[in-house]
Structure formats: C-alpha cells, structure tokens
Amino acid sequence: MLFNSLDFAIFLPTVFFLYWFVLNKNIEKQNILILIASYFLYGWWDWRFLSLILFRTLVDYSIGIFLAKEERIKQRKFLLYTSLIVNLGLLGFFKYYNFFIDNFIEAFSFFGASFNLTTLKIILPVGISFYTFQTLSYTIDVYKKNLEPAKSFISFATFVSFFPQLVAGPIERASNLLPQFYKKRIFKKEIAYDGLRQILWGLFKKIVIADQCAEYANLIFNNSDDYSGSTLFLGALFFTFQIYGDFSGYSDIAIGVSRLFGFNLMQNFAFPYFSRDIAEFWRRWHISLSTWFRDYLYIPLGGSRGGTWMKVRNTFIIFLVSGFWHGANWTFVVWGALNALYFLPLLLLKKNRQNIGVIAEDSYLPTIHEFLNMLFTFLLTVFAWIFFRSNNVKHAWDIIQEIFTSSIFNIPQVLPLILFVFILFFLFVEWSGRRNQYGIEKFMLHKSTWLRWGFYMFLVFCIIANINNEQDFIYFQF
Amino acid sequence: MKEFIKKVVIFSSLIIIFCFLLAEIKFTDDFISSQTYGTDYEKVGWNLNVINNRKEDVKNGVIFLGSSYVLNGVNDSILSLNGIKSLNLAIKHPSNDLALYFLKRLAPLKPKEIIFLKGKTFFGDLHKLSPLLYRPSELLNDGQSINLFFISYLFKRAKLSIEYLFYVLKNKKGKKDYDNKYGIRYEESYMSNHQFYAKEEIKKRQLEEESFNLNQNNFLYQSEKNNTNWLKRIKSLKRKLIFNYYSQNDLLNNTTSQENFVFTAKEKCKENDIIFSQIYLPVVSDAVSNLPKNEIPFMLLKSDADVIYFFKDYNFLNDNTLWTDKHHLSKNGSIFFTSKLKDKL
Numbered sequence: 001m002l003f004n005s006l007d008f009a010i011f012l013p014t015v016f017f018l019y020w021f022v023l024n025k026n027i028e029k030q031n032i033l034i035l036i037a038s039y040f041l042y043g044w045w046d047w048r049f050l051s052l053i054l055f056r057t058l059v060d061y062s063i064g065i066f067l068a069k070e071e072r073i074k075q076r077k078f079l080l081y082t083s084l085i086v087n088l089g090l091l092g093f094f095k096y097y098n099f100f101i102d103n104f105i106e107a108f109s110f111f112g113a114s115f116n117l118t119t120l121k122i123i124l125p126v127g128i129s130f131y132t133f134q135t136l137s138y139t140i141d142v143y144k145k146n147l148e149p150a151k152s153f154i155s156f157a158t159f160v161s162f163f164p165q166l167v168a169g170p171i172e173r174a175s176n177l178l179p180q181f182y183k184k185r186i187f188k189k190e191i192a193y194d195g196l197r198q199i200l201w202g203l204f205k206k207i208v209i210a211d212q213c214a215e216y217a218n219l220i221f222n223n224s225d226d227y228s229g230s231t232l233f234l235g236a237l238f239f240t241f242q243i244y245g246d247f248s249g250y251s252d253i254a255i256g257v258s259r260l261f262g263f264n265l266m267q268n269f270a271f272p273y274f275s276r277d278i279a280e281f282w283r284r285w286h287i288s289l290s291t292w293f294r295d296y297l298y299i300p301l302g303g304s305r306g307g308t309w310m311k312v313r314n315t316f317i318i319f320l321v322s323g324f325w326h327g328a329n330w331t332f333v334v335w336g337a338l339n340a341l342y343f344l345p346l347l348l349l350k351k352n353r354q355n356i357g358v359i360a361e362d363s364y365l366p367t368i369h370e371f372l373n374m375l376f377t378f379l380l381t382v383f384a385w386i387f388f389r390s391n392n393v394k395h396a397w398d399i400i401q402e403i404f405t406s407s408i409f410n411i412p413q414v415l416p417l418i419l420f421v422f423i424l425f426f427l428f429v430e431w432s433g434r435r436n437q438y439g440i441e442k443f444m445l446h447k448s449t450w451l452r453w454g455f456y457m458f459l460v461f462c463i464i465a466n467i468n469n470e471q472d473f474i475y476f477q478f
Numbered sequence: 479m480k481e482f483i484k485k486v487v488i489f490s491s492l493i494i495i496f497c498f499l500l501a502e503i504k505f506t507d508d509f510i511s512s513q514t515y516g517t518d519y520e521k522v523g524w525n526l527n528v529i530n531n532r533k534e535d536v537k538n539g540v541i542f543l544g545s546s547y548v549l550n551g552v553n554d555s556i557l558s559l560n561g562i563k564s565l566n567l568a569i570k571h572p573s574n575d576l577a578l579y580f581l582k583r584l585a586p587l588k589p590k591e592i593i594f595l596k597g598k599t600f601f602g603d604l605h606k607l608s609p610l611l612y613r614p615s616e617l618l619n620d621g622q623s624i625n626l627f628f629i630s631y632l633f634k635r636a637k638l639s640i641e642y643l644f645y646v647l648k649n650k651k652g653k654k655d656y657d658n659k660y661g662i663r664y665e666e667s668y669m670s671n672h673q674f675y676a677k678e679e680i681k682k683r684q685l686e687e688e689s690f691n692l693n694q695n696n697f698l699y700q701s702e703k704n705n706t707n708w709l710k711r712i713k714s715l716k717r718k719l720i721f722n723y724y725s726q727n728d729l730l731n732n733t734t735s736q737e738n739f740v741f742t743a744k745e746k747c748k749e750n751d752i753i754f755s756q757i758y759l760p761v762v763s764d765a766v767s768n769l770p771k772n773e774i775p776f777m778l779l780k781s782d783a784d785v786i787y788f789f790k791d792y793n794f795l796n797d798n799t800l801w802t803d804k805h806h807l808s809k810n811g812s813i814f815f816t817s818k819l820k821d822k823l
Contacts (some may be wrong), residue, residue, distance in 0.1 A: 006626065006629070006630050010626065020479065187479050187482075189479070189481060189482040192482050193482070193485075196486070453489065453492075456489070457492065457493070457496070460493055461496070461636075461640070464497065464633055464636050464637050464640070465636075465637055465640040465641075466637075467633060467634070467637055
C-alpha cells in the first residue's frame with residue numbers, strides 16, 4: 001500500500017479514528033493498534049515477509065533483555081554478535097547474495113576457473129535495509145548501555161514496524177522513538193495541522209516533481225544512445241530532482257503521518273540542494289542514514305581523530321558502505337567513492353565544517369560567492385547521480401563522455417516546459433522555507449485563511465493534475 | 479479535535495466539489511480520440527468515428543458491445559456476409575459502463591438490436607476509460623453509486639479535465655485515420671496443447687465460476703457438500719462473510735452499480751424500440767470441461783435482457799487452435815463460433 005494510493009487514503013483516517021476516538025484512553029491498546037496497522041500495511045505488500053519482521057523483533061527483543069541482565073563482557077559481546085549476524089545475515093542474503101555469486105563467478109572466470117554456482121530467485125523484502133539498521137541501533141545502544149531495553153514486547157514490536165517509516169525511513173534511533181511508545185500521546189491540533197501540511201508537501205514532491213521528472217529521466221536514460229550531451233545532462237538534472245522529490249517526499253509524508261498520531265520523527269532532509277559544499281550536502285541529505293553511519297561506523301573506526309591515512313581510510317569506508325547500502329550494483333559503489341573523493345579535500349583541509357548554518361540566513365538572496373558555491377556543489381551531485389541512475393558503470397561512463405562533447409551546446413531534444421515551471425515553483429517554495437523543517441511549514445502561514453487555503457488547494461490540484469498510476473517510491477527497493 | 483476534524487472535512491469537501499465541477503466539463507470526441515489513439519483502447523476512437531461518420535452502418539444493424547471476449551470472439555464480417563448487418567464495437571476490459579456509454583450514443587441511430595456481454599462472473603470496478611467518456615452527473619444518473627470507485631473516478635476525470643483545458647487552449651486538433659482493422663482484432667497466436675489441457679487451470683476456473691453461485695449452495699463447493707468437517711464449516715462461513723460484506727458491498731466492490739448499468743441499458747433500449755440482448759462468450763473451461771450443462775443457463779437466466787444468446791454445449795470449440803488463451807477465441811475460433819451464432823440471431 002503506497003502513501004500515494006487511494007487505499008492509504010482510506011487506511012489512514014480509519015486508523016486515526018480508532019486511535020484517537022476508540023482507544024484514546026489506553027496507551028497499550030493504542031500501541032497494539034499501531035502494531036496491527038503496521039503489520040497490515042506491510043502484509044498488504046507481501047504477507048510472507050511479516051514473519052521476517054516478527055522473527056527479527058523476537059531476536060532483538062530477547063537479546064535486549066539478556067543484555068540488560070548480563071554483565072560479563074564476553075557474554076555481552078556474544079549477544080551483540082548474534083544480533084549483528086542475524087540482522088546483517090538476513091540483509092546480506094536477501095539483498096546481496098546474487099550480487100556476490102555473480103561477481104565471484106565473474107572474477108574467477110577471468111583467471112580461467114569456472115564454477116557452477118547458481119543464483120537464486122530472491123524477492124527483496126521492501127524496506128529491509130531500513131528496519132535492519134533501526135533494530136541494529138537498538139541492540140548496539142543497549143549493548144553500550146546508552147539505552148534501557150524495551151519495557152514491553154508490544155512497544156518494541158511497534159518501534160520496529162512503525163508503519164509511517166517502516167519501508168523507507170527515516171531510520172529512527174531507539175533512543176528517540178522507543179520512549180515515545182511509553183508516554184501518553186496528547187492530540188494537539190497545531191501539530192496535527194503541521195502534519196497535514198507536511199503530508200501535502202510530501203505528496204506534491206512525489207507526484208508533481210518526482211513522478212513527472214521520472215518520466216523524462218527514464219526516457220533519456222533508457223535511450224541514452226539516441227540523445228545529445230545537452231539532453232543527457234537534462235536527463236541527469238531530472239533524475240536529480242526525481243530522487244530528491246521521491247525520497248524527501250516520502251520522508252515528509254512519514255513524518256507528517258507520525259505527527260497525526262502524536263509522534264515526532266527526526267528530520268531526514270534539510271534542503272540539501274542549497275548546500276555550499278559536499279560536507280554540508282551530506283549533513284542535509286538522508287540525515288538519518290548519514291548520522292547512523294557516523295555514530296555506528298565512522299566514530300567506532302576512529303573517525304577523524306587519527307592521522308591523515310586514518311581519515312582517508314575511514315572516509316572511504318563510510319562512503320563505500322553507504323553506496324553499497326543502496327543496492328547490490330557497482331554503480332552505487334562508484335557513486336559512494338565519488339562522494340568520498342568530493343569530501344576528502346574538505347576533510348583534509350579542515351574545511352568540512354565551514355558551512356554549518358543555513359545559507360543566506362539573514363537575507364533573502366545568497367551572495368554571489370554563496371551562489372557559485374551552491375551551484376558548484378549542485379553540479380557535483382548531478383554528476384554523481386549519473387552513476388546512481390545508470391544501469392551499469394559502462395552506461396554511466398558512456399553518458400558522461402557524451403555530455404563532455406560539443407553536443408552539450410545543442411538544443412535539448414526533450415524540453416517539457418510545464419515541468420520546468422513546476423520545478424522553478426518548487427525551488428522557490430523550498431528556498432523560502434529553507435530555515436524550517438520542510439518547504440511549506442511556514443509558507444503563507446500568517447496570511448488570511450482564504451489565501452492559505454487557496455494555496456493548499458492549488459497544491460492539491462497540481463497533485464490531481466499530475467496523478468498517473470501509483471508510482472513506487474524509489475527507496476522502497478533499498 | 480472537533481475543530482481539526484471540522485476543518486479537514488470542510489477542506490476535503492471543497493476539494494470534492496471543485497473536482498466535481500471541473501469533471502463536469504464535456505469533452506469533444508476529438509479529444510477522446512486523441513487520448514486513445516495509438517493505445518490499447520484505440521478502438522474507442524474507431525467507435526466514435528463509426529457513430530459520427532458511418533451512421534448508415536448502424537441503422538437497423540445488430541451491435542455487439544462488451545469486452546475483449548466479444549472483441550475477439552464475434553466476427554461481424556461473417557454475420558454481415560450472411561445477411562445479418564452487424565458491427566462489433568466491443569472495447570477491452572469487462573464492464574457495463576462503457577457498453578452503456580456507446581449504447582446511449584448509438585440509440586438515436588436506430589440499430590435493430592444491441593447485444594451486451596453477459597459474464598458468468600460479476601463485473602466489478604469501473605472501466606479504465608470511464609473518466610474519459612463519462613461526466614460524473616451522467617455516470618451517477620446511469621446507476622453508479624457514490625463509493626470508492628466513484629471517488630477514484632472523480633479525481634481521474636478532474637485530471638483529464640485539466641488536460642482537456644490545455645488541449646483546447648493549444649487548439650491541437652488532428653485527423654486520425656482509422657483503417658478497417660477493427661470490428662474485430664485478433665492475436666494471431668494459438669494456445670499450446672499443454673496449456674489447453676492444463677487440468678489445474680480448468681479446475682481453478684471451475685472453482686472461480688462456482689464461487690459466484692456459492693450463495694445458492696450454502697457457501698459450499700460441490701465437492702464439499704457432503705462433508706460435515708468443522709473446518710469446511712468455517713471456510714463456508716468465511717466465504718459467506720466475503721460474499722455478503724465484500725462482493726455484495728457496493729462501497730468496496732462496484733458490482734451493484736455494474737448491474738444498474740444493465741438495467742439502464744434495458745430502459746434506454748425500450749425507449750428507443752431497440753431489442754436489448756446479452757451474449758455469453760465461452761472460455762476454455764466451457765469447451766474442455768464437463769461442467770454441468772445447466773449451469774450456463776442458470777447464470778444467464780438471472781439476466782434482465784430480452785434475449786440471451788448461449789449454447790448449452792460448447793464442446794464444438796474443443797480444439798486448441800481455436801483459442802488464443804484460456805479466455806479468448808483465436809481468429810479461427812471466432813469464425814467457427816460466429817458461424818454457429820448466426821443461426822441463433
């Protein structure tokens with residue numbers, strides 16, 4: 001069941017009604033409702049994989065309890081490794097098994113050896129990378145004694161499968177989300193309005209920007225041999241907006257839906273395309289994953305405390321793992337490596353934290369210097385997205401080669417003018433709201449009700465005008 | 479909370495009202511044709527072309543309407559060659575709403591008889607092209623209930639209305655050439671022998687068909703009738719619940735509305751002195767299985783049509799070369815079936 005489907009439009013009010021009107025006096029019952037709703041939503045996609053979630057929940061819940069009782073270091077480590085093996089093992093099997101088998105065979109055939117290993121027809125469970133990391137954060141935090149183990153199985157199971165963010169994040173830390181299941185949730189209309197606004201903006205990003213850009217990005221990338229450099233560059237630009245609209249749109253909807261139920265999720269995107277350097281971009285893009293890697297991988301590896309070699313090694317590890325997390329394809333690894341290369345000079349020159357605040361914080365427009373930095377960073381990300389979107393590394397390389405020919409000066413063969421207008425409008429709203437949590441958080445908030453409602457109505461009709469068949473969210477596959 | 483709910487309801491109602499108003503814009507045939515041209519539903523444009531430019535072909539003729547079953551199964555050329563002036567105006571996807579739309583457009587042209595497809599199973603949902611052809615007020619007037627299908631339809635129609643406004647602004651009219659490849663259109667492939675006699679498929683199909691008669695049998699399959707096992711009882715209860723609260727629930731399933739379209743069709747025919755009939759198009763399981771032969775008339779007798787065309791025995795189609803797949807007749811199959819049908823018309 002997708003957030004942009006009619007099924008979800010029925011599902012959400014039904015759960016909302018039961019949650020606030022029928023079960024509002026009992027937290028445990030509310031949690032059970034959310035758990036049932038979450039399992040229902042996940043089972044709607046493929047009920048067989050419910051057992052996978054349930055199994056992991058049981059394993060990590062039990063390990064949490066044992067860790068709380070166990071003081072001996074060796075035994076504690078054993079419990080931690082059990083959780084890591086179960087979680088990462090299942091992720092590895094479902095997501096990377098065929099990739100490794102294929103590459104193993106290919107590598108050995110290069111040296112003349114042949115193996116008769118067969119790949120399996122494995123369905124990738126939706127959102128497996130997201131909930132794997134979420135449960136891992138719980139076990140690691142309990143192991144490090146930064147977190148008390150879950151007080152009840154229901155609360156923990158609800159934390160693992162919380163439906164708004166189950167399949168594509170934000171990857172919540174147990175320390176932030178789990179305690180919210182213990183406390184009584186109080187309905188606050190301002191927060192609920194805010195949630196609805198964020199859902200609306202998320203739908204706009206997904207349906208108006210991402211899905212429309214996807215149409216042209218797919219057309220251009222799937223027929224890249226037929227297009228000039230300028231058109232291919234345009235295709236990369238469309239994909240740049242597609243992936244941002246798609247993923248940040250999902251996050252906005254997830255956060256907005258959570259707010260309707262009295263939960264607060266972390267911000268996942270903070271206007272990354274307005275970043276002035278790559279380090280800032282990575283502080284603003286997929287924040288829940290970046291901070292996860294920072295806290296559970298980069299810092300344990302030594303972070304940036306050691307010598308130059310250590311910094312270079314750790315930076316590469318984190319970016320390569322981040323790339324590989326997205327999928328079993330070398331294109332993602334190259335994308336990660338490219339970002340590491342972008343990031344390294346800043347780290348080595350100790351300039352990676354020079355742009356912490358919001359761009360043009362005290363003015364409406366950026367300075368020329370800021371604008372040029374922003375444009376340069378944006379172009380670097382566009383270039384990296386080519387690898388992310390391409391079918392394989394050779395495909396990406398062919399596209400890049402064509403872009404850097406004189407055909408970049410040709411008039412593009414694809415020019416969807418209405419889409420350009422939508423993108424400009426989108427950038428204008430996002431720029432106006434760059435100091436907030438999401439684009440329209442305070443947009444027109446202090447104008448009259450008529451103007452405000454008129455604006456929301458305009459967004460709704462833009463959404464209606466652009467509805468095609470329900471399109472999957474890209475990050476469901478990761 | 480009250481204020482929140484109130485505002486949400488008001489805002490949602492405003493959206494629905496605006497959508498409804500927008501959706502009431504009437505589309506020209508040219509726009510409809512442009513939307514379907516070059517797609518799987520190009521036949522819509524072809525039909526409109528017949529209605530607007532080949533009125534004589536319709537007058538006093540026999541018109542077939544329905545889904546791909548009819549589209550593939552009835553060869554109007556054979557009928558016309560045998561002195562039965564006829565046209566196959568069927569469009570892919572089983573539904574009565576689209577057939578009714580064309581019936582209303584055809585009625586003033588005075589055909590002799592209009593023949594709808596009679597499904598052995600219920601038609602649910604709405605046709606994919608209803609948002610393109612129907613205005614909401616028309617659809618409601620023809621028998622559509624206000625349910626989830628209607629809401630979904632309304633948004634799609636509103637989207638198309640916006641596209642239509644741009645279409646008018648651009649003044650983008652173009653002539654579409656429809657050759658005579660229609661009436662009927664065939665997939666040239668045949669079913670393999672293996673597929674044709676696949677018992678599982680036939681069994682599955684029989685169960686599917688039987689499930690639509692379960693209410694007559696206390697929700698037990700024929701094979702379960704003499705079984706008093708408690709598990710069977712639970713299964714029967716489950717089927718009863720699904721039948722009563724899902725299949726018959728017009729909010730979740732559009733079957734009642736689809737039945738309403740048939741009644742409206744009959745009314746329209748009566749008003750215009752046109753014979754309203756229904757035809758049953760067989761599927762593979764009818765040809766190869768030993769289904770009780772009284773089952774087909776049993777289903778069909780529920781119909782409200784003046785005439786129902788069916789054969790008590792479809793064994794004459796027991797040959798894999800007569801079928802494209804388990805639901806559709808091949809070109810040969812269509813010729814064979816139509817040559818038998820002509821004697822009934």
